Amino acid sequence: MKKILYSFIISVISIFVLNKIVYQEIPEKDTKEQLAEIQRYKHPVKSISMESSDNSDLKIFDSILKDNKVLILGENTHMDGSTSEAKSRLIKYLHENMNYNVVLYEAGQYDTWIMNEEMKDHKLKTSADSIGGLGLFEFWWNAKEAQPLIRYYQKTKTSATPIEVGGFDIQFSGGTLAFKRGKLLKDFLSRNNINIKTFPIFNKRIDELPHFIYKKYVNKVLKGNQKNEFLQELTKLEQAVLKLDKTPENMMYARYFNDIKNNITKNWKYKPGSMPSMQFRDSLMARNLIHQIDSVYKDKKVIVWCANIHSFAEGYSKEYLPLGSYIRNKYGKSSYIIDFSSYAQRNETGSISDRPGKFAIENIFHKTKTPYFFLNLRNIPESSFLKKEFVSTINQRIDMKRNWSRSFDGIFYIDTNTVLTPITK
Known part of the structure; x- marks a missing residue:
């Protein structure tokens, strides 16, 4: 009985000590x-609206990005409406004042190419308010916060x-x-005298390609060795296109067949959201992005739009090197990464949610009582706590402790973010 009592007392003391360690308050x-x-290092931003006529608050980027080639703009989650507005205003400023004329998204290489072509020639007769849906995921075009930037892209096409x-x-x-x-694939192959009938599985399933990322669907429609045969057909289609003249269209279709094969392979081979899946995708996104920067848009300044987690310049784990780490390794200091963070989020009903844990730096940011500000971590002394490990919710609002200055160069802080407002159609 005494042993049980002693064990109970020790357990209670252990729990008390553990709670003191884990939940201790940060000294005042x-x-x-x-x-x-x-307060000393923050640079207040007056507005996140593209309609703002006073850009004096953004002049800081004239010096920060003076010798920059690649600017990565992250986002905590894809549903952050205020972040979308802030990025849109920044893109407009950089285009009009710093000669940034290329914006590349974490979206399909081929899909966005089709979208860009449609913005120029309108051959598909897509309406102006739906044109973003040709290339972008819905959260980047079908929202009130996103549409002003889509309209701005189209407006620049005649400039x-x-x-x-x-x-x-x-x-x-x-x-x-x-x-x-x-239809687009069939038309392209027909124009270039590539006989689609020599690729029987692809020919039969050409209208089902987006369904092929789902293993259950594939296992239902492809039997025996047909999965391998289908991947081989995609490789042969890529090789057939590469034999054509090296026009921009032909090169894009060759890369499209390669992307289709890799996208399907990723979903068949890896568990969605797993580190191996992230590593596979990011390594290929990096390959595509570097190709775009070095070949398609050579000698041009490029803005990259993606999630914070893909932007990180440091390895996320032993299994996962984000896109940003490849870009930093390739372009060094001529690349600059800005990630976005917030104290809380206001949802559709107006209520506030997603506040950080009490150790997160966003609590200190909130105490500045500044709605929007920017921190340039590159110019902050190494002795600063901002150059050491601290807790932040900058990765998908998860409290994480890291030396964040190794992952990005600047923080754009929005005190209370908002969720995207879908456009009702």
């Missing part, structure tokens, strides 16, 4: 010092300095393109 002195340091919009992902992204894929 440290909080004040951190707040003072953030002396049009914005070229593209992508680098291996995934299918354009929902509006879904029912046009098969």
Whole structure:
């Protein structure tokens, strides 16, 4: 009985000590010092609206990005409406003042190419308010916060300095393109005298390609060795296209067949969201992006639009090197990464949610009482706590402790973010 009592007492003491360690308050002195340091280095941003006529608050980027070639703009989640607005305003400023004429999205390489072509020539007769759906995932075009930027892209097409919009992902992204894929592929192969009937599985399933990322569907329609045969057909189609003249269209279709094969392979081989799946996708996104930067848009400044987690310049884990790490390794200091973070989120009903845990730096940011500000981590002394490990919710609102200055160069802070507002049709 005494042994049980002693064990119980030891357990209670252990729990008490553990709680003191895990849930200890940050000393008030440290909080004040951190707040003072953030106040010293923060650069207030007056507005996130593209309609803002006073751009004096963005002039800071004239010096920060003076020698920049690749600017990566992250986002905490794809549903952050205020972040979409802030990125849109920044893109407009950089286009009009710093000669950034290319924006590449974490979206299908082929889909965004079709979208960009349609913005120029309108051969598909897509309406102006739906044109973004040819290339982008819905959250990047079918929202009130996103539409001003889509309209701006289209407006620039008739100017002396049009914005070229593209992508680098291996995934299918354009929902509006879904029912046009098969016809576009058939038309391309026919124009170039490539006999689609010599690729029997592809020919039969050409209108079902987006379904092939689902293993259950594939296992139902492809039997025996047909899965391998289908992948081999995609490889042969790519090789057939590569034998054509090296026109921009032909090269894009060759890369499209390669992306289709890799996208399907990823979904057949890896568990969705797993680190091996992320590694496979990011390595290929990096390959596509570097090709776009070095070949398609050589000698041009490029803006990259993606999620924060893909932007990180440091390895996320032993299994996963994000896209940003390849870009930093390739372009060094001529690449600059800005990630976005917030204290909380206001949802459709107006209520506030997703506040950070009490150790997160976003609590200190909130205490500055500044709705929007920017921190340039590159110019902050190495002795600063901002150059050491600290907790942040900058990765999908998860409290994580890392040396974040190794993952990105700047933080764009939006105190209370909003969810995207879908456009009702």
